Amino acid sequence: MSTSKIFRYDSDGIVVTYEARRCIHAEACVHGLPAAFDPKRKPWVDAGAAPADDIARVIERCPTGALQYQRKDGGPHEAPPPKNTVRIAADGPLYFHGRVQVNAADGQPLARETRVALCRCGKSALKPFCDGSHTKAGFKDAGAVSSLQVKNEAGKSGDGALVITCSTDGSLGVGGDFELVDAKGGVAGRGNLTWLCRCGGSGNKPFCDGTHKKIGFKSN
Numbered sequence: 001m002s003t004s005k006i007f008r009y010d011s012d013g014i015v016v017t018y019e020a021r022r023c024i025h026a027e028a029c030v031h032g033l034p035a036a037f038d039p040k041r042k043p044w045v046d047a048g049a050a051p052a053d054d055i056a057r058v059i060e061r062c063p064t065g066a067l068q069y070q071r072k073d074g075g076p077h078e079a080p081p082p083k084n085t086v087r088i089a090a091d092g093p094l095y096f097h098g099r100v101q102v103n104a105a106d107g108q109p110l111a112r113e114t115r116v117a118l119c120r121c122g123k124s125a126l127k128p129f130c131d132g133s134h135t136k137a138g139f140k141d142a143g144a145v146s147s148l149q150v151k152n153e154a155g156k157s158g159d160g161a162l163v164i165t166c167s168t169d170g171s172l173g174v175g176g177d178f179e180l181v182d183a184k185g186g187v188a189g190r191g192n193l194t195w196l197c198r199c200g201g202s203g204n205k206p207f208c209d210g211t212h213k214k215i216g217f218k219s220n
């Protein structure tokens with residue numbers, strides 16, 4: 001995985017960090033609090049332009065995790081939602097929301113966050129994270145689930161965390177309780193084990209069907 005620069009913006013009450021390459025311009029921030037997040041201004045984040053509570057609330061809507069915060073005023077830290085969800089974006093990434101841990105194939109932790117967008121078109125230069133390359137690559141997938149491949153296995157629920165293992169040149173293994181949500185917002189299934197495609201080639205998206213081997217997918 002290549003590295004990505006993280007920008008930092010401070011006010012008395014909150015520190016905002018922004019990892020530009022993980023932003024896919026979904027604009028939840030810009031529409032949610034334009035005084036603090038204005039892409040026409042330099043720097044584009046003004047952490048003092050609104051109360052820390054409002055800034056935190058809007059950052060928690062950033063689906064990719066490009067924006068994060070830490071409170072300096074004793075306010076609450078971001079809490080994970082009660083349920084882990086995996087949401088498929090039409091023509092875009094997989095959004096994970098919950099107690100999310102992303103591990104490399106060798107078990108090395110890559111992220112421990114509540115909001116993460118992972119590449120499923122196979123073209124990101126920041127794998128396993130989405131960097132918006134799906135748009136340039138013309139990736140197309142409606143984000144529907146036609147043949148559910150989610151298991152419920154004893155002993156796989158763990159401690160409530162959703163552990164995603166990025167296998168070398170292969171799928172994203174997902175272990176831990178989760179709800180799979182299609183691009184229209186419908187719950188397609190619930191379970192605690194699945195393998196999701198990240199090469200862009202599966203004939204049964206969002207699940208891995210082994211196509212990565214045929215197309216010679218490289219995860220690095």
Ligand code: SF4
Nearest residue numbers: 023025026027029062
């Ligand atoms: S909400 Fe997150 S992904 Fe969307 S524009 Fe803002 S920083 Fe980028």
Ligand code: FES
Nearest residue numbers: 197198199208211
């Ligand atoms: S990762 Fe795409 S088919 Fe396996």
